[in-house]
Amino acid sequence: MQKTWRVAVIGRSGKGNYGHGLDVVWKDVPGVEVVAVADDNKSSLADALERTGAKRSYLNYKQMLAKEKPDIVSISQRWIDQHHEMAMEAAEQECHIYMEKPFTPTLREADEVIAALESKHLKLAIAHTTRYSPVIAKIREMVTAGEIGTLVEMRGRGKEDGRGGGEDLWVLGSHVLDMMRYFNGDVEACSARVFNEGHPITKEDVVAGNEGIGPLAGDTLFATYEFQNGIPGYFNSTRNPAGSPGRFGLTLFGSKGAIRMTTGYTMEAAILRNGTWSPHFSKAQWEPIKAEEKGHSGHGGGNHLAVLDLIRAINEDSQPICNMYDARAATEMIAAVFESHRQETRVEFPLENRENPLTMLS
Structure with a gap:
């Protein structure tokens, strides 16, 4: 039987929001179930839940990852101050990642994320949709x-x-x-x-x-x-x-x-x-x-192909077209x-x- 991929979405309303559609792209991907969404802005959670079609919502993304155990996490917000922290937590919970660009504020943080993902044979795709x-x-x-x-x-x-x-x-x-x-x-x-x-x-x-x-x-x-x-x-x-x-x-x-x-x-x-x-x-x-x-056209088209490619890379144990090393x-x-x-x-x-x-x- 074909695997159903459990996806969790992280956004930060008012602090990069959900990037350029990294929250809603999963709704049109076959074999994907959006299990949860996290946003530390309480007033935005209800809208995020409806928009993404997620089953549950969380204020704390760490609690979400620990409880839901998703296969893939979408680190969606444009602000990059928490990209490193979120990616490291995703690696700890053995989640593959689709992340909004830019990657991390420093090369040291980029090195740490890559080392953590490599140690668990996890994949990361960066949203350079061009x-x-x-x-x-x-x-x-x-x-x-x-x-x-x-x-x-x-x-x-x-x-x-x-x-x-x-x-x-x-x-x-x-x-x-x-x-x-x-x-x-x-x-x-x-x-x-x-x-x-x-x-x-x-x-x-x-x-x-x-x-x-x-x-x-x-x-x-x-x-x-x-x-x-x-x-x-x-x-x-x-x-x-x-x-x-x-x-x-x-x-x-x-x-x-x-x-x-x-x-x-x-x-x-x-x-x-x-x-x-x-x-x-x-x-x-x-x-x-x-x-x-x-x-699809616009940002949605690029995101759609990117996440399909990420799933392909996971299945084949290869690297996505635009991966963590490119990031x-x-x-x-x-x-x-x-x-x-x-x-x-x-x-x-x-x-x-x-x-x-x-x-x-x-």
Whole structure:
């Protein structure tokens, strides 16, 4: 008989809520029973119970995990200040995990979560839902086939709204950095500078970041990543620049053209088949890249494929498409920006410093 997967959902209303649909995705997954939901905001529990279709509700997620013994726990809230604590408790209770990004505030916490999950042969999937888009899969096929020639560099930007700079890197840049690795593999080193109101950040610029990020600084940053295959990647973000937040995404530049893409499961993309990278110097135009969706649309579509893939990985004892190692790698790319600024030099991977570099600024 087919196994029925017992799923528990953790959210924190007012403190990251339930992420981008990580609470409701389970309702449409065959063979899944949502046994319980936990939220430390008592006034939100009744709504969460109805929304998720859970059988029971709890104010304390530890009590929920200990009593319900779920197979999978959805750590749904966007705030990351309790991601480590919740993931460690899930590991203790032998639960697999689907988690909202970003992963954890520090690399030390990421290392501890991974070690705990490895020790019990548990799986974790991170909600970088762009990975599951049929469009990004098609783009990788096009790049491999040489449709833009030889890949020479990648350029990513954040949304560059009021969160521009350090917060943009953490909250939204996580998607773009993961996309860079999807196309280019692992990072070897990073060189970066971070500024606040035009001057290099110092300890006086460090504040408590939003969404449980922890110590944070910078309204502008510039980062260069050296990938192991020798192809560079760049990530920049400036708070509220003149221009459209539509720059948020990644552009691949090749010897014969370029591909521009946004993020998310329903991402948009286009190819320019011209080595000057500018349609103004030729008759070439940006051509949309399309691919057939595999079911649901929006965040729901990406989450749906991600949790199906997580269940597949559990059954096969393999890793999900976007797993805990990918989650840590994106976190390391973020931390490397601040570590490079702190040391005023290029930093190599893996980073020796596993704590938040902003706590060590002079």
